[in-house]
Structure formats: C-alpha cells, structure tokens
Amino acid sequence: MISNIPTHEDFYKTGKELLVFSWDIVAKLLLNLDDAEYFGVDPEEVSEEYWSLASRQINTALAITQQGIEFLLKGRICEISPYLLISDTPSKWPSPYDYESIEFSKFRTLDAQDLIRVLDTFSDQKLDVSFVQKFNDLREKRNVIMHSLSTSLDVQFSEVIESLLYMHSTLFPSESWAKIRKEGLSNHPNSELGSSDFISNEICRELSIIIDLLTPAQAKKYFKIDKGRRAYFCPECHYEANHDVDFEFKLARLTSRDVSCSSLYCPVCDSVYEVSRNDCSEDKEVCPGNVISDTYSICLTCGH
Ligand SMILES: [Zn+2]
Ligand SMILES: [Zn+2]
Known part of the structure; x- marks a missing residue:
C-alpha cells in the first residue's frame, strides 16, 4: 500500500x-x-x-x-x-x-x-x-x-x-487572479509585521501599474474591465485602504455605458457594488462626479 x-x-x-x-x-x-x-x-x-x-x-x-x-x-x-x-x-x-x-x-x-x-x-x-x-x-x-x-x-x-x-x-x-494575489499578500510573513494595514494600498497600486501595461483586450480578459471607460474608486478597496498615505488608485468601472448604470465592478475585489447616480456634494468645479457609494457615503470620483 x-x-x-x-x-x-x-x-x-x-x-x-x-x-x-x-x-x-x-x-x-x-x-x-x-x-x-x-x-x-x-x-x-x-x-x-x-x-x-x-x-x-x-x-x-x-x-x-x-x-x-x-x-x-x-x-x-x-x-x-x-x-x-x-x-x-x-x-x-x-x-x-x-x-x-x-x-x-x-x-x-x-x-x-x-x-x-x-x-x-x-x-x-x-x-x-x-x-x-x-x-x-x-x-x-x-x-x-x-x-x-x-x-x-x-x-x-x-x-x-x-x-x-x-x-x-x-x-x-x-x-480571479487579483483575488489570489491579494490572498498572497495577506499570507505574506510581512503581514505579521504590520504590512496588513496596507494590503489594499499595495494591491491597488500594483494592479494599476500592471493593468497599464496590458492591452485593452488583456485587461478585459484577465481583469474584466474596459480600460477605455472612466475609472472610479472601489468603495470597499477605498474603505480598507490606509489613508495615512495617498490613495489615488481607481480601478473600478461601471458595468455599462448607460447614464443610469448603478453597478460598479472592482477587479481587485472581483465584486460588483451598488452605487447611486447623484451629484457629488463638492462644488461642481471641484468634482463633477456623479457616482456615489451610499454604503460608505463617499464620492467614488474624488473620494470625498
Ligand atoms: Zn475593490
Ligand atoms: Zn466627488
């Protein structure tokens, strides 16, 4: 045997x-x-x-x-x-x-x-x-x-x-590869030394740079996003991120070009989030955004 x-x-x-x-x-x-x-x-x-x-x-x-x-x-x-x-x-x-x-x-x-x-x-x-x-x-x-x-x-x-x-x-x-990569960062020994606070920052920055290198077809195939579309903060990634350092990584995209589209896909989370299409509370000149996460009370264009 x-x-x-x-x-x-x-x-x-x-x-x-x-x-x-x-x-x-x-x-x-x-x-x-x-x-x-x-x-x-x-x-x-x-x-x-x-x-x-x-x-x-x-x-x-x-x-x-x-x-x-x-x-x-x-x-x-x-x-x-x-x-x-x-x-x-x-x-x-x-x-x-x-x-x-x-x-x-x-x-x-x-x-x-x-x-x-x-x-x-x-x-x-x-x-x-x-x-x-x-x-x-x-x-x-x-x-x-x-x-x-x-x-x-x-x-x-x-x-x-x-x-x-x-x-x-x-x-x-x-x-989703992004999910596996994120798990890899969470399971890294460094996460026991305090780096776990920055996992969201790290994965979003890394994927921003890497998705930039990919062709639109590759970004679509591997990360399910249309690079040509306007990018927004993911409410969850933004919430999880450590804001002691700048967090400017917008990877999420609305799932359709429809003006009333209220679902936002984040390739890092591999999840779709409900958003509302209301104007940002900031002055229009400061932020013309109209994609808001009610769950986290945040404008996904400026982060306000
Ligand atoms: Zn996310
Ligand atoms: Zn805004």
Missing part, C-alpha cells in the same frame, strides 16, 4: 503560491521603477547594470512561473488519479516487500515534458493548443530575455505577466 498520497489541492496550492511568488518579483521591480520615476529617474535611461540585474530577476520569475504551472498540471492529473503521476516501470519502483507501506514521495514522478501528454491522454478535454505552445515557449523565452539587448523594460515584464495570467486563466477560468 502507498501512504501520503498527494491530493490535487496540495498541488494547486503550491502551484498558485509559486505563481504569486513569481508575480511578486515582477511587481516589486515595476513598483520600484515607478518610485524611481517619481523621484526623477527617467525609466528610458536606467543604467545597463540595472537592466542586466533586472533581466536576471525576470528570468527567475519565468522559471518560477514554469514550475508553478507544472504543479498545477500535476494537480490536474492528480484529479484523475494520483497514480498517473508515477513514472518508471514497476521493476524500478521501491520494493513493496521491504516496508508495510511505501511513501508516495519514494516514487519517481513524471518529468515536466510528459505532463501535457499524460493529461491529454486521460482527461476528457485536451488542453488548448495555444496553452501547450505557451507552456513550451516559457523555457525558450527565458533564453531570449537572458540574451536580448532590448532596452524596453515593458516588453520583458509583460512576458512574465502575460504568460502567468494566460496560463492561470486557462487552467482556472472562473478564478
């Missing part, structure tokens, strides 16, 4: 943790670059040394993304049967005669390049061709980034972000 058989939840949990870790690397670089810009550094003119160091980090992030996806694929296989993960012929398995039970971890498990084939063989539904292509591209991409002399930081950052968002949404179409 076999003991300590992993569950698909184990694999999904670890896989998503790795994706969050990878995202964290890229987000930190982007945030620091944004800070630098704020303090007067022109991002087009950062030193070659910065670029070479950043490339190494982006590569690490890509490697971690790839590993995360491998765990998620193993989880998928595990849902069919964990025993499918065992590779090698029975003659090479640990002997069943030496111990009462064999630890699952004693078995050699599938190599990364076989995961998709196994999954496509046993699953009801084959993986999307473009998913397989992207998965195989990841390793190649790492080489390209490592050896490219591109000075466009955005392109390189986008590689990690896009791959990660695309693969996560393909494997878990009903899950």
Whole structure:
C-alpha cells in the first residue's frame, strides 16, 4: 500500500503560491521603477547594470512561473488519479516487500515534458493548443530575455505577466487572479509585521501599474474591465485602504455605458457594488462626479 498520497489541492496550492511568488518579483521591480520615476529617474535611461540585474530577476520569475504551472498540471492529473503521476516501470519502483507501506514521495514522478501528454491522454478535454505552445515557449523565452539587448523594460515584464495570467486563466477560468494575489499578500510573513494595514494600498497600486501595461483586450480578459471607460474608486478597496498615505488608485468601472448604470465592478475585489447616480456634494468645479457609494457615503470620483 502507498501512504501520503498527494491530493490535487496540495498541488494547486503550491502551484498558485509559486505563481504569486513569481508575480511578486515582477511587481516589486515595476513598483520600484515607478518610485524611481517619481523621484526623477527617467525609466528610458536606467543604467545597463540595472537592466542586466533586472533581466536576471525576470528570468527567475519565468522559471518560477514554469514550475508553478507544472504543479498545477500535476494537480490536474492528480484529479484523475494520483497514480498517473508515477513514472518508471514497476521493476524500478521501491520494493513493496521491504516496508508495510511505501511513501508516495519514494516514487519517481513524471518529468515536466510528459505532463501535457499524460493529461491529454486521460482527461476528457485536451488542453488548448495555444496553452501547450505557451507552456513550451516559457523555457525558450527565458533564453531570449537572458540574451536580448532590448532596452524596453515593458516588453520583458509583460512576458512574465502575460504568460502567468494566460496560463492561470486557462487552467482556472472562473478564478480571479487579483483575488489570489491579494490572498498572497495577506499570507505574506510581512503581514505579521504590520504590512496588513496596507494590503489594499499595495494591491491597488500594483494592479494599476500592471493593468497599464496590458492591452485593452488583456485587461478585459484577465481583469474584466474596459480600460477605455472612466475609472472610479472601489468603495470597499477605498474603505480598507490606509489613508495615512495617498490613495489615488481607481480601478473600478461601471458595468455599462448607460447614464443610469448603478453597478460598479472592482477587479481587485472581483465584486460588483451598488452605487447611486447623484451629484457629488463638492462644488461642481471641484468634482463633477456623479457616482456615489451610499454604503460608505463617499464620492467614488474624488473620494470625498
Ligand atoms: Zn475593490
Ligand atoms: Zn466627488
């Protein structure tokens, strides 16, 4: 008999943790670059040394993304049967005669390049061709980034972000990445050191910068927002945010162009909030806003 058989939840949990870790690397670089810009550094003119160091980090992030996806694929296989993960012929398995039970971890498990084939063989539904292509591209991409002399930081950052968002949404179409990322921040050891007060600030700032890098189609696909539409504060994110520091991140959008539209979607919360369409109590010249949260008594245009 076999003991300590992993569950698909184990694999999904670890896989998503790795994706969050990878995202964290890229987000930190982007945030620091944004800070630098704020303090007067022109991002087009950062030193070659910065670029070479950043490339190494982006590569690490890509490697971690790839590993995360491998765990998620193993989880998928595990849902069919964990025993499918065992590779090698029975003659090479640990002997069943030496111990009462064999630890699952004693078995050699599938190599990364076989995961998709196994999954496509046993699953009801084959993986999307473009998913397989992207998965195989990841390793190649790492080489390209490592050896490219591109000075466009955005392109390189986008590689990690896009791959990660695309693969996560393909494997878990009903899950919101922003929510997972937010949970990742809440579960970060730093949250025990007091950073939990700033989670709303952090996630909103990070997503503002990242959504800026995405095309409108990507923003729609991964964060369900229309970048072309006017942005508002999310009442919940604004409420949760720490206002000892500036909070200026507007990510929520009304769900339709209708002038009487009273639902507002926030990609960070992945929730729709009821709003009323009344004029802001501020002077019209100060704030022409007319999207108000009655629950939090706040104008979602100026925050008043
Ligand atoms: Zn929100
Ligand atoms: Zn206002």
